[in-house]
Amino acid sequence: MWTTDTPLMKRRTFVAGMLAGAAVLLLPRFAAASPVSEAQELVVTISGELGRLVNSGKSGNALYRDFERLLGSYADMPAIGASVLGQPWRGASAAQKSAFISAFQSYLATKYGRQFGDFAGTSITVTGGRDAGRAGVLVNTVATRPGRDSVSVDWQVSDRSGKPKAVNLIIEGVSMLANERAEVGAMLDAQGGSIDGLVAELKRRS
Amino acid sequence: MYLLCSLTRQRGILLAFRLGTSALVAVLLGGCVASPDPNSLSFDPLEERNRKSHSVNKSFDRAAFGPMARAYGEGLPPPVRRGVTNLQQNWSQPSYVLHYSLQGKPELAGRSLMRFGVNTLFGFGGLLDVGAELGMENRETNFDETFKVYGVPEGAYVEVPLGGPGTQRDWTGWVLDSLTDPVLLVTTTAGGYALVGIAGLDILNDRYELDTVLDELYNNSADSYTAQRITYLQNMRARLNDGTGVEALEDIYVDY
Numbered sequence: 364m365w366t367t368d369t370p371l372m373k374r375r376t377f378v379a380g381m382l383a384g385a386a387v388l389l390l391p392r393f394a395a396a397s398p399v400s401e402a403q404e405l406v407v408t409i410s411g412e413l414g415r416l417v418n419s420g421k422s423g424n425a426l427y428r429d430f431e432r433l434l435g436s437y438a439d440m441p442a443i444g445a446s447v448l449g450q451p452w453r454g455a456s457a458a459q460k461s462a463f464i465s466a467f468q469s470y471l472a473t474k475y476g477r478q479f480g481d482f483a484g485t486s487i488t489v490t491g492g493r494d495a496g497r498a499g500v501l502v503n504t505v506a507t508r509p510g511r512d513s514v515s516v517d518w519q520v521s522d523r524s525g526k527p528k529a530v531n532l533i534i535e536g537v538s539m540l541a542n543e544r545a546e547v548g549a550m551l552d553a554q555g556g557s558i559d560g561l562v563a564e565l566k567r568r569s
Numbered sequence: 570m571y572l573l574c575s576l577t578r579q580r581g582i583l584l585a586f587r588l589g590t591s592a593l594v595a596v597l598l599g600g601c602v603a604s605p606d607p608n609s610l611s612f613d614p615l616e617e618r619n620r621k622s623h624s625v626n627k628s629f630d631r632a633a634f635g636p637m638a639r640a641y642g643e644g645l646p647p648p649v650r651r652g653v654t655n656l657q658q659n660w661s662q663p664s665y666v667l668h669y670s671l672q673g674k675p676e677l678a679g680r681s682l683m684r685f686g687v688n689t690l691f692g693f694g695g696l697l698d699v700g701a702e703l704g705m706e707n708r709e710t711n712f713d714e715t716f717k718v719y720g721v722p723e724g725a726y727v728e729v730p731l732g733g734p735g736t737q738r739d740w741t742g743w744v745l746d747s748l749t750d751p752v753l754l755v756t757t758t759a760g761g762y763a764l765v766g767i768a769g770l771d772i773l774n775d776r777y778e779l780d781t782v783l784d785e786l787y788n789n790s791a792d793s794y795t796a797q798r799i800t801y802l803q804n805m806r807a808r809l810n811d812g813t814g815v816e817a818l819e820d821i822y823v824d825y
Contacts, residue, residue, distance in 0.1 A: 430791050441823065442821055442822055445821075446819075446821040446823075448818065466745060471704045474785065474789070477781070477785060477814075478781050478782065478785065479782060481781050481782075493815050494815070495616035495815035495816075495818045497820045497822075498815070498821075499818070501813070501815050503812070510647050510651075511778065515812065517646060517812075517813050519818050519821075521821070521822070523822045530821050531818070533807075533813050533817075535804055535808075536803050536804045536805075536806060536807020536808060536812070536813055537799075537803045537804050537807075538803060538817075539801050540800055540819070540821065541799055541803065542609060542796060542800065545610075545792065545796065545799050546791050546796060547791075548791060549791035549792035549795065550791045551788075553584065553791065559645070562650065565648075568789070
């Protein structure tokens with residue numbers, strides 16, 4: 364029995380090995396073509412940059428301004444800003460729009476940069492990813508922090524700007540977009556609906 | 570996992586008033602109003618009363634709760650605080666077994682039961698979390714989740730003075746949970762005090778771990794009341810749904 368089976372097994376193993384080898388060669392190319400894996404790659408890149416920044420030893424303004432540059436490179440800030448501002452965006456002049464986006468980016472970097480101290484030594488692991496159609500791709504990650512509870516961080520990535528960019532961050536279920544829409548809305552109300560007043564307020568908070 | 574969930578557990582500061590204040594009971598019995606949209610972050614019929622509670626809670630946090638939490642967090646080394654958290658989680662498992670059974674989730678009920686057995690026997694009564702290392706992670710549950718499973722709507726958002734954020738369903742569940750905890754029902758008086766004390770210390774730990782987040786929320790928000798409501802509602806829903814689903818994502822390129 365065994366002696367007759369062995370050559371057949373060997374042949375099968377050989378064929379299987381060939382197929383596996385071919386799959387290994389082909390997989391990265393297939394993978395790179397899918398929006399989900401492209402989004403995951405982007406998240407891995409951003410996580411790496413964030414990790415370097417958090418552990419850079421920088422603090423205060425130097426840290427926030429580096430983070431602000433990262434936001435500019437990897438997040439679609441004009442789209443995020445427009446979505447956060449909502450209706451008033453349409454009535455704003457081109458100059459107001461660009462002033463708002465720039466002030467909002469500095470404000471976000473400062474606000475979230477202040478939390479970075481809680482994330483020293485954190486490693487971010489991609490745990491999943493799903494296509495969300497027109498909304499983009501949802502990439503799930505877990506931030507593991509030494510000696511503390513891990514934090515679930517989901518990234519919404521979209522390539523509607525032409526290349527994959529982050530458009531929202533959802534930390535423990537809490538959407539940055541939803542929170543900032545309420546916050547920016549409250550600031551705009553406090554400024555009597557003036558975009559210029561809002562821009563000044565965002566700068567004051569940066 | 571419990572970074573923001575702990576926001577909700579701050580309510581435990583009310584442990585001293587286990588049956589709740591008469592104001593709370595009035596709110597809970599004052600008719601459950603269901604939001605027209607279950608995903609709404611702005612449905613808030615009790616906003617006027619809630620805002621008053623919020624300003625009480627902010628003052629209380631600044632004057633007492635925050636400083637106590639920092640004293641606890643900075644005074645005790647992390648392994649000691651971890652042990653308190655482990656004990657709190659371990660002695661909550663019998664209640665979880667009950668709820669997972671009511672929810673028709675036998676695998677989670679079994680995991681909680683196993684976890685309780687392993688940690689009580691081999692983890693010095695739950696001081697060490699041996700279960701997590703064996704793949705039995707802690708997952709909280711309570712009446713809020715059981716009610717949800719049975720189709721009860723969240724009701725209105727309720728911020729309770731000295732209690733924190735919640736919904737009508739969540740606060741009702743909290744009162745019932747306090748009354749029906751199987752461990753508290755069978756333990757001695759001394760054991761009961763010990764467990765309530767451990768739960769109280771763990772709430773201080775949660776508050777300490779959230780210090781940066783809460784400082785930002787309370788002191789730097791343009792509208793800290795709304796920021797807390799939105800944070801609480803999203804976090805609670807994600808927790809009950811075991812994460813964020815793709816259907817919750819918005820298309821941010823609409824109309825611009």
